[in-house]
Amino acid sequence: MLATERHSKILENVNKEKTVTVAELSKLLDVSEVTIRKDLIKLEQEGLLSRVHGGASIAGFLPLERSFTEKQTERMEEKARIARQALLHVQPGDTLILGAGTTTMELAKLLGQVAELTVVTNAVNIAMELNSHGVHQVILIGGEMRAKSFAVVGAVAEDNLKKLSVYKCFIGADGIHEKDGFSTLSLAESHVNRIMMERARKVYVLADHTKFGESHFSSFADLSAVDRIITDRLDAQMQASFLDLGVKIEVAQG
Structure with a gap:
């Protein structure tokens, strides 16, 4: 899968789910978590999403703090x-x-x-x-x-x-x-x-x-x-x- 196609699918899932994890994207796209993290860095630099702990969210969306x-x-x-x-x-x-x-x-x-x-x-x-x-x-x-x-x-x-x-x-x-x-x-x-x-x-x-x-x-x-x-x-x-x-x-x- 080309990087551009991967990025498109990542953005589609982020906009649909509001927040997604690296592990979920890795499984969905059948690539390593390292590759997904690099994709998220690039997409964040372009202002298309926000990286959060363990994944990504729609740009400007503040992740909710989870309990202990x-x-x-x-x-x-x-x-x-x-x-x-x-x-x-x-x-x-x-x-x-x-x-x-x-x-x-x-x-x-x-x-x-x-x-x-x-x-x-x-x-x-x-x-x-x-x-x-x-x-x-x-x-x-x-x-x-x-x-x-x-x-x-x-x-x-x-x-x-x-x-x-x-x-x-x-x-x-x-x-x-x-x-x-x-x-x-x-x-x-x-x-x-x-x-x-x-x-x-x-x-x-x-x-x-x-x-x-x-x-x-x-x-x-x-x-x-x-x-x-x-x-x-x-x-x-x-x-x-x-x-x-x-x-x-x-x-x-x-």
């Missing part, structure tokens, strides 16, 4: 691999910040294997998971809880974080883009993420391969602001482009 519960069952094995890789960077006695998210929750489940941690989090569900281990000091910051993500945000949360300092921060992102850096769909969470990163000496972003090349509503950090991105897999071309920018990427082992 909706995202929890997606790419479960990939998130578990990323969490196991991230655990290698946690040492007994560490002080940590864990941001809200499904991949950071997977890391929280593993932290019972490491002794004497002090863990700060803005996620109510992550705090409950950590507390169930019975071996850590868990600090849940105050503020307004967001129903979709269980994240605590707002002025009170930001003020709480500014009074703390930790050694390592593990955080997620909805998008990782060469020019736009790290982004998320929520402005309130974006503000809190930025402060979390500022209050840590080392910052690790945990994100699966679908987040790369994506840019969302609110950018919260440049690529240079993190020490390492831990992901499940990344195609060679994408990895090379990020490495050229000086970004350290660690791919989780199977």
